[in-house]
Amino acid sequence: MDESAKRLAQAIGARVKQERGSLGWTLDGLAEAAGISRRMVVNVEQGAVNPSVATLLSLSDALGVGLPALVEPPAEAGAKITRRGDAAVLWNGDLGGRGVLVAGTESPDVVELWDWTMEAGESHVSDPHSVGTMELLNVHSGALIVVIDEVEHHLGAGDAMTFRGDMPHSYRTEGETPTHFAMAIYEPGVGIDARLNKEGH
Structure with a gap:
């Protein structure tokens, strides 16, 4: 992974772990809900993989947050701007x-x-x-x-x-x-x- 992909993978991993914790789910619980392997959940949370869109959709749907919430910073003051090159x-x-x-x-x-x-x-x-x-x-x-x-x-x-x-x-x-x-x-x-x-x- 290049540097930008690595940063994105780490940000996604942190958000997945945070959302899983807020639901009180174990790694196995999220894996079952998302229909993916426990190993994949671990790799995603550790930022060790660049997950496919399908995997991200499965995780975001299971966590109930939607795909954008996993990959974008939270909105501030009712507006969220994505600058060129930051998406x-x-x-x-x-x-x-x-x-x-x-x-x-x-x-x-x-x-x-x-x-x-x-x-x-x-x-x-x-x-x-x-x-x-x-x-x-x-x-x-x-x-x-x-x-x-x-x-x-x-x-x-x-x-x-x-x-x-x-x-x-x-x-x-x-x-x-x-x-x-x-x-x-x-x-x-x-x-x-x-x-x-x-x-x-």
């Missing part, structure tokens, strides 16, 4: 593409704003998000194929689409040039189950 890079493509979480809101109704650049020939497969999740994207340049539940949708520069994020979906570039697009994700009710479980104990 969390949560996806790195094999050919140099990047998925950057540039802004987000706190739970329970989480909204994430992403900036994606995918090089020609790159793809990203996303696990279905929690029920009710919606995604919106707008292609700024290049061409993108979005596959939702095995149906392909071809988008060019200036095209936009809205779709259910709680279904299997993936993205891949089309053509020989990089593709740049913005994406917003709306995930309602994050953490309600976790809070109810905490209150019930």
Whole structure:
């Protein structure tokens, strides 16, 4: 990991450990709730790994905080500004593409704003998000194929689409040039189950 990735991994680890402690969960309890291995939880909390977006989503949903809360500092005075170069890079493509979480809101109704650049020939497969999740994207340049539940949708520069994020979906570039697009994700009710479980104990 480079220095910025290491700092991000350590910040994520500290936040995961803090949130797990606030729920009174053991490492095994969080692993079970998130559907990941205990070893992965330990590695994340120690900042020893750069977890995938899927792993981060599993952890944030289990903890009930939403993905932005794991990777961004808390808002101050009702506003949160992310300066150029300070946003969390949560996806790195094999050919140099990047998925950057540039802004987000706190739970329970989480909204994430992403900036994606995918090089020609790159793809990203996303696990279905929690029920009710919606995604919106707008292609700024290049061409993108979005596959939702095995149906392909071809988008060019200036095209936009809205779709259910709680279904299997993936993205891949089309053509020989990089593709740049913005994406917003709306995930309602994050953490309600976790809070109810905490209150019930």
